[in-house]
Amino acid sequence: MSSPKTLQDVLISVSKDTQKNLSSELDTYTYPLHKFSRSYAKRKKLILKSHDEFLSVYGFRKRILIPLVIIITILTCAMSVPAIREPVITFIVNVYNEMTDFIIRSDSNENQVVINDFALNYVPENYTLQDTRTTASIKTEAYKDNSGHSFSFTLEYYNKGINFSMDTEDSKVTETQVQGMKAVISEKNGCVNIAVFDNNSHQIWNLTGNIDCDVALKIVHNVKIK
Numbered sequence: 001m002s003s004p005k006t007l008q009d010v011l012i013s014v015s016k017d018t019q020k021n022l023s024s025e026l027d028t029y030t031y032p033l034h035k036f037s038r039s040y041a042k043r044k045k046l047i048l049k050s051h052d053e054f055l056s057v058y059g060f061r062k063r064i065l066i067p068l069v070i071i072i073t074i075l076t077c078a079m080s081v082p083a084i085r086e087p088v089i090t091f092i093v094n095v096y097n098e099m100t101d102f103i104i105r106s107d108s109n110e111n112q113v114v115i116n117d118f119a120l121n122y123v124p125e126n127y128t129l130q131d132t133r134t135t136a137s138i139k140t141e142a143y144k145d146n147s148g149h150s151f152s153f154t155l156e157y158y159n160k161g162i163n164f165s166m167d168t169e170d171s172k173v174t175e176t177q178v179q180g181m182k183a184v185i186s187e188k189n190g191c192v193n194i195a196v197f198d199n200n201s202h203q204i205w206n207l208t209g210n211i212d213c214d215v216a217l218k219i220v221h222n223v224k225i226k
Contacts, residue, residue: 049062089199100168102195105124105161106202114224116157116203122222124215127151143209151209151216153223158202178205178220185213192216201225 028083116139125144130150131142139159146151156162171188178196186193192213196205205223207216 001210012166091197092200095168095209098167098169099165100173100186102164102184102197103161104123104158104164104167104197104199106159106199116155117226118153118155118205119226120153120219120222121224122219124211124219133163149209151219152205153213154206155225156206158204162204163206164193164195164206172177178217179223185217187213194220196220198225 005198014180014217018074022130035225045112064088088107090103094101094103116137118139120141124145126145126147127143128145129141130144131140135138138154140152140153140154142150148215149164166184168186169188173187175186176183176185179199181196183194183196191210193210194205194207194216203225205220207220209216
């Protein structure tokens with residue numbers, strides 16, 4: 001059995017032989033590195049630089065175009081969904097010698113759940129409720145005082161559309177705003193008719209009576225839709 005010193009000598013000898021063999025193999029199979037000319041290196045550098053500039057511009061455009069395409073796609077999808085898209089209301093007014101006809105149409109395909117009810121927060125003094133009539137889409141309250149003056153207020157709901165007419169023959173017709181909505185007033189021979197068009201809720205308010213116009217306006221300005 002060899003002594004530790006002899007074993008160490010053998011290992012050192014093997015290591016030196018291996019190193020010598022590897023060195024000779026590297027000298028045999030390693031080719032000299034090719035060195036490019038300075039002009040070629042300069043041209044290559046310019047080409048790479050222009051390529052990087054093109055990529056940076058292209059990347060900038062890409063960063064802008066991609067979000068823009070996403071936004072347009074979202075808006076297009078939103079406009080195609082009835083729950084998101086606002087319904088279009090068509091409001092046509094036909095004026096004739098005897099009357100004015102209001103034609104209202106909605107392109108909404110959804111039936112709105114509406115409680116067709118109201119409360120008159122202002123009723124002129126000495127007027128008392130005489131009659132109330134209610135259907136699925138119409139509610140009317142009629143009031144009268146002791147001197148024979150009277151008025152009625154009707155709330156009418158429509159789904160897809162409605163044709164509503166007012167007697168405007170030889171009448172004084174004016175337009176105004178009532179609670180932020182379009183209103184038409186017709187006055188003739190001591191009688192007044194006020195129509196308020198709530199297109200968002202698909203409802204028409206209609207007050208008629210032989211009362212003063214200012215009093216009638218005060219009534220509709222204080223209507224509370226439930």
